[in-house]
Amino acid sequence: MSSPPPHHEPARLDVLGIVGVGLIGGSIAAAARQRGLTQRIIGVGRTLSRLETARSQGLIDHATNSIRDLADATCVIVCTPVDRLADDIREVACIVGADTLITDVGSVKSSIVRTVMADTEAASRSEKSGFEHASPTLFDGRVCVVTPAETTPPELVERAEALWSGIGMTTRRMSPDRHDRVLAVTSHLPHLAAAAVASLPTDEELEFAASGFRDTTRIAAGDARLWQAIFSSNREHMLAATDELIDLLQRFSAAIRNDNADALIDLLDRARQHRELFSRLRQAGRENDGE
Amino acid sequence: MSSPPPHHEPARLDVLGIVGVGLIGGSIAAAARQRGLTQRIIGVGRTLSRLETARSQGLIDHATNSIRDLADATCVIVCTPVDRLADDIREVACIVGADTLITDVGSVKSSIVRTVMADTEAASRSEKSGFEHASPTLFDGRVCVVTPAETTPPELVERAEALWSGIGMTTRRMSPDRHDRVLAVTSHLPHLAAAAVASLPTDEELEFAASGFRDTTRIAAGDARLWQAIFSSNREHMLAATDELIDLLQRFSAAIRNDNADALIDLLDRARQHRELFSRLRQAGRENDGE
Incomplete structure (x- = not known):
């Protein structure tokens, strides 16, 4: 399923573009800057006032609404919600140069890979949101699954691996389909089960719930729209895992x-x-990471 | 479902017997002593060496293997696992005086009430075990459900309520059957669901599980024998809740x-x-409790 990662050349991130500067995108920016991987970070988002705050805090160097401002990026990481990823990646691909690495942090791969096909993907997860929670150590020692399509040039796969190991992650290669099965049983199905368990007690019965209920249902407090998009994007594996x-x-x-x-x-x-x-x-995993 | 608790007379616990001095029994002992509710605590258990340790630490005053040593107890709280509760309660009932309050901390009520019928019950829960984890504040602000059978004398119900509010809990009255339904959907079914979710990934897939999996399945690390006994004791409500x-x-x-x-x-x-x-x-609940 996994093999030791090859030795990676240092990531080339002279101009790093981040589309979607939330918890994940912000943490990538913070980690890349802290580790000296990049000269300049361009943040692209919908709410310019929030992006300006991120810029004034030093998280990014340039705040913009327009993906066109990424024309000179060496690498673009798309961190938007899973149901917008494919469109955003295609839009980026129309703007940047041919040797720009485009990657993303979506947690469902197959449907995106089927759509954009030539791009390299990578995964990461968390439940807090907003760049205010961003941390340069968010990814330390975490596993990043790199999921090349059969047509992805090996050089792009290696650059993606160098990027993620550059910000502190351990990388693994997996096919997009295998990745989605793994995420279904380790992340998406637990979320669905937590939601179902949280729904069962009546309002009156909830008064008597204790710490077991608290932990088992914690992730059910997550954003419904976001998880609907994840479940729908990972449809076949979610149906199989729910049956199991x-x-x-x-x-x-x-x-x-x-x-x-x-x-x-x-x-x-x-x-x-x-x-x-x-x-x-x-x-x-934590011990290997020196924690 | 619940009404404001009546004003309780202070609990009379001159001689307090505790059968099963683990986390719960030990914490009751610690709370009763700290609040000055009792003169003397008799701890009954199977492993005398461990009980002697609890005695040397001041948690109990007398350590014994024999329920017969409880003859003079004013109140006996049975804290043994749910599948031994009914037998232990019957044995205690044969030894103590007619006005001794016998109560327990099992989390399944109907089957016990059907067996011992005349006793008063109360509930509490936790997942750590051993008196080493005992704390006098374990119950502060927690809800204790008192589940009298129709034949339980009101005076015994009030003494049980005084006992549990005496160690810091908020009490609620509920029928044993209603109690078991509430516990099925708020505690026992979450445990079953956590166990099922924890079982699904293969060993290889588990490497990719993250914090969502960690929390959703935390309680699945609990003792299998203990939870089998709880599920089996709460059979009808567990079957209904699993179907739902x-x-x-x-x-x-x-x-x-x-x-x-x-x-x-x-x-x-x-x-x-x-x-x-x-x-x-x-x-x-925490704010009402002044936390």
Whole structure:
């Protein structure tokens, strides 16, 4: 599934364009600047007053509404919501030079790759929003999945990997389809399940919910429009993963109905073991990163 | 569903017996002592060496293996796992005087009430274990549901309420059946869903799981035997709640399959609103408690 990343040449980011200067885009800007990867950062967004604030805080050097201002960019990172990504990437591609690297931080890949085809993609995730939360260390030690299409030139893939490792991430290569399956079961389906669990209690019953409910449903507080777009973009994998979840719930239910304590313990123990493996993997990731 | 609690006479806990001195039992002991509710605490457990440690730390005054040592207790709180509660409560009832209050901290009520019938029950929850984590403030501002059977003498119900409000909790009365439904949708089903979500990714896919997965599945790390007992004790409500969760997941799935963005946003928005109401209720609870 993954292999050790090759040694990357330092990223060439003389002029870095960031489309969508929120938490992710702002953190990329902060990390690139702190690590001395870039001479100049151009921030593109819809609300110029907010972009000007980001500029006055030193996060970006130039604030603009217009993607045309990216004509001289060495690299453009598109950080807009997943349902706008493909259009924004195409628009950028019409403006920049042929050797400009265009990449993005969407968490659904296949549908975007099918649309823009020649571009290189990369993934990152978080739930807070706004450049006010931006941090140059947001990506430290996190895994970035680079998902080249079959037609993506190898040189562009390597430049994308150099970019993400340049801001502190560990990179992995994966096909767009495999990436979307992985994101479905590790991120998108947990969100859907959290939303369903949060919806079940009545208002009166919610008074009695405690810390287990709090944690299991935390991500259900996320923006509905954003997650609708993610689910819809990752349609086939979400349908398959939801079916798998329902099958598993039915196995739990059958074990309870049949008073089959052994089967129920087996199901719960398998969950516990997976959860503990996840904790160990995260711990190992942090240690490798020197945290 | 709930009404303002009546003014309670101070709890009479001259000799307080605690069966099962773990996180919950130990915290009750610590809270009762700190608030000066009791003269003497008798701790009953299976592992005498651990009880002696609790005694040497001042958490209890007397450590014993034998429920018979509770003969003079004014009040006995049974804090053993849910599948042992009914037996332990019956054993205590054979030993103590007729005016001794027997209560427990199990989180499934109906099956216990059906078994012991004349006893008063109360609920509390947490996921850490062992008296080493015990804290006199564990219950501050938390809701304790008192679940009298129809045959429970009102005086015993009031003494139970005085006990729990005496250690800092807010009390609510509820029928055992209603209590079990509430716990199914706010606690037990979230646990089952977290376990199912934690089980879905393969070991390789787990490497790519992030903070959303971490929170949604946190409680799936809990003890399998303990949760099997809780699910089995709350069988009917768990089966109903699991069916409701599956129905809801199928509605999400249909909205994704049919590319029905509006339906998907409605489902996600309803979840978000519930989650926000939960946060507001918790915030209000903490503020009422002076936190």
